[in-house]
Amino acid sequence: MKALANRIQQHPILDFPEKKLVKFFFERKEIFGYEGEPIAAALVANGIKVFRYTEKLKRARGFFCAVGKCSSCLMMVDGKPNVMVCTEPLKSGMRVNRQFGRGKIRALK
Amino acid sequence: MIREEIVIVGAGPAGLWSAIVATKLGASVTIIDDNPIFGGQLIKQTHKFFGSKSHYCGIRGINIAKILTSDLENLPVKKFFNASVIGLYDNNLLAVLTQAKLIKLRAERIIFATGASENNIAFPNNDLPGVYGAGAVQTLMNVYGVRPGHRALMVGSGNIGLIVSYQMMQANIQVVAVLEIMPKIGGYHVHAAKLARLGVPILTCYTIKRALGIDMVEGAVIVKVNKRFKPIPGTEQRLKVDTICLAVGLSPLNELLWQAGCEMVYVPELGGQVAQHNEDMMTSRADIFVGGDLSGIEEASTAMLEGKIAGASAYESLKGVSAESKKIKEQAKVELGMIRQGPFGEKPRWGKERLAARRGWT
Numbered sequence: 001m002k003a004l005a006n007r008i009q010q011h012p013i014l015d016f017p018e019k020k021l022v023k024f025f026f027e028r029k030e031i032f033g034y035e036g037e038p039i040a041a042a043l044v045a046n047g048i049k050v051f052r053y054t055e056k057l058k059r060a061r062g063f064f065c066a067v068g069k070c071s072s073c074l075m076m077v078d079g080k081p082n083v084m085v086c087t088e089p090l091k092s093g094m095r096v097n098r099q100f101g102r103g104k105i106r107a108l109k
Numbered sequence: 110m111i112r113e114e115i116v117i118v119g120a121g122p123a124g125l126w127s128a129i130v131a132t133k134l135g136a137s138v139t140i141i142d143d144n145p146i147f148g149g150q151l152i153k154q155t156h157k158f159f160g161s162k163s164h165y166c167g168i169r170g171i172n173i174a175k176i177l178t179s180d181l182e183n184l185p186v187k188k189f190f191n192a193s194v195i196g197l198y199d200n201n202l203l204a205v206l207t208q209a210k211l212i213k214l215r216a217e218r219i220i221f222a223t224g225a226s227e228n229n230i231a232f233p234n235n236d237l238p239g240v241y242g243a244g245a246v247q248t249l250m251n252v253y254g255v256r257p258g259h260r261a262l263m264v265g266s267g268n269i270g271l272i273v274s275y276q277m278m279q280a281n282i283q284v285v286a287v288l289e290i291m292p293k294i295g296g297y298h299v300h301a302a303k304l305a306r307l308g309v310p311i312l313t314c315y316t317i318k319r320a321l322g323i324d325m326v327e328g329a330v331i332v333k334v335n336k337r338f339k340p341i342p343g344t345e346q347r348l349k350v351d352t353i354c355l356a357v358g359l360s361p362l363n364e365l366l367w368q369a370g371c372e373m374v375y376v377p378e379l380g381g382q383v384a385q386h387n388e389d390m391m392t393s394r395a396d397i398f399v400g401g402d403l404s405g406i407e408e409a410s411t412a413m414l415e416g417k418i419a420g421a422s423a424y425e426s427l428k429g430v431s432a433e434s435k436k437i438k439e440q441a442k443v444e445l446g447m448i449r450q451g452p453f454g455e456k457p458r459w460g461k462e463r464l465a466a467r468r469g470w471t
């Protein structure tokens with residue numbers, strides 16, 4: 001199961017009980033993550049680090065603070081731009097896309 | 110719109126204690142935090158805490174968070190999880206963004222205990238994916254069980270840098286080196302010794318020169334510095350890493366205080382811009398109180414004590430002084446004084462004294 005590649009399996013202090021695995025889409029590709037974890041955690045668990053490209057210099061960006069403060073991790077989620085994926089909980093079937101610049105507002109389904 | 114007597118923003122050790130104290134004294138309290146669990150920084154601290162006995166020293170941070178939140182469970186406190194306070198408007202109207210909708214809350218008294226955010230430093234490519242705050246890596250590893258990389262460089266050897274490096278090793282992330290620009294390791298000896306036992310080098314008089322990589326970190330160039338912190342040419346070394354962790358200090362998360370119009374003062378020993386406040390943790394606005402890292406970067410035990418004082422003060426300003434509220438505050442002030450007399454309390458003590466010296470009111 002690819003979603004487990006970067007998951008910590010054994011830890012001297014912490015237990016990470018298996019949670020419900022759900023399917024979602026990254027750049028139209030089907031991948032898996034745990035329901036309710038931040039989208040960013042699910043992406044990183046799948047080895048995905050680049051979340052968006054900046055408007056002017058087209059620089060790659062990933063997460064930085066991981067606690068909803070710095071706005072480095074903005075992505076397109078279900079057609080909505082500028083979603084802070086380090087705090088947004090993952091739901092089954094979500095469509096997550098890299099954001100280019102400020103993103104575009106697509107018709108919400 | 111919801112009305113409330115006391116609203117507490119932030120549920121770390123400071124905010125949780127404010128809520129416990131103010132509620133037990135008899136005020137009606139709402140506490141708001143933007144995480145799915147309460148506890149602030151504590152929810153990712155797997156190490157045993159330093160500090161005083163009465164403040165859970167020797168207990169792992171994650172367990173301190175559990176103790177505090179279960180204390181709160183039995184009290185009639187209104188709780189908002191996953192909710193961000195995004196603005197403060199006239200007459201103490203707070204805008205709270207929850208998962209479902211925007212809520213308006215009008216508070217008679219507000220206690221801000223929002224903590225701090227991690228600093229960045231300037232070097233080429235410091236914006237690449239793979240350059241992360243040390244606390245961010247800690248959140249992913251210890252709260253969500255995800256490894257953000259496999260080979261890491263840590264910049265900064267204060268307690269946070271040392272502790273997070275050790276925790277990365279526990280999570281099976283190889284820490285290649287810890288860099289410290291000063292000639293001496295910043296954090297406690299116990300934490301440095303644990304890393305040394307694992308064979309992780311702590312390089313003093315070293316800093317990062319640049320991150321390497323196109324779309325993500327593929328390496329780092331480090332360099333030795335002279336006494337004036339200038340890079341010494343010819344001492345550069347390339348390291349193959351996929352993660353660069355920055356543990357280079359914290360700054361108080363003070364935006365809402367600026368919006369509130371609180372008097373702000375720059376005190377480097379406290380981590381930057383803090384709200385001017387008195388010993389009762391009241392700001393220049395009589396209806397706004399502060400506590401914890403927001404009022405000066407310090408530690409969990411002092412955050413809890415300041416939180417208690419802020420909670421009791423907010424209660425008193427609404428309902429008047431009671432024997433109980435007076436006792437809580439007196440005791441907390443004595444304990445704070447004691448902690449700050451210790452060797453590691455020197456910097457914050459000095460910072461708080463500088464702040465007091467500049468206060469034109471009581």
Ligand SMILES: Cc1cc2nc3c(=O)[nH]c(=O)nc-3n(C[C@H](O)[C@H](O)[C@H](O)COP(=O)(O)OP(=O)(O)OC[C@H]3O[C@@H](n4cnc5c(N)ncnc54)[C@H](O)[C@@H]3O)c2cc1C
Nearest residue numbers: 119121122123142143149150159194223224401402408409
């Ligand atoms: C790696 C590490 C190791 C440490 N080790 C120790 C130790 O051994 N001993 C010790 O005493 N201290 C230690 N500390 C320090 C200690 O954790 C902090 O000093 C303490 O947590 C500060 O408490 P606080 O309540 O002020 O803030 P925090 O714990 O940061 O809590 C603030 C909370 O407010 C929330 N918040 C912020 N803004 C908003 C908003 N607008 N709306 C809603 N919620 C918001 C935040 O998300 C957070 O949950 C350590 C810190 C770190 C990072």
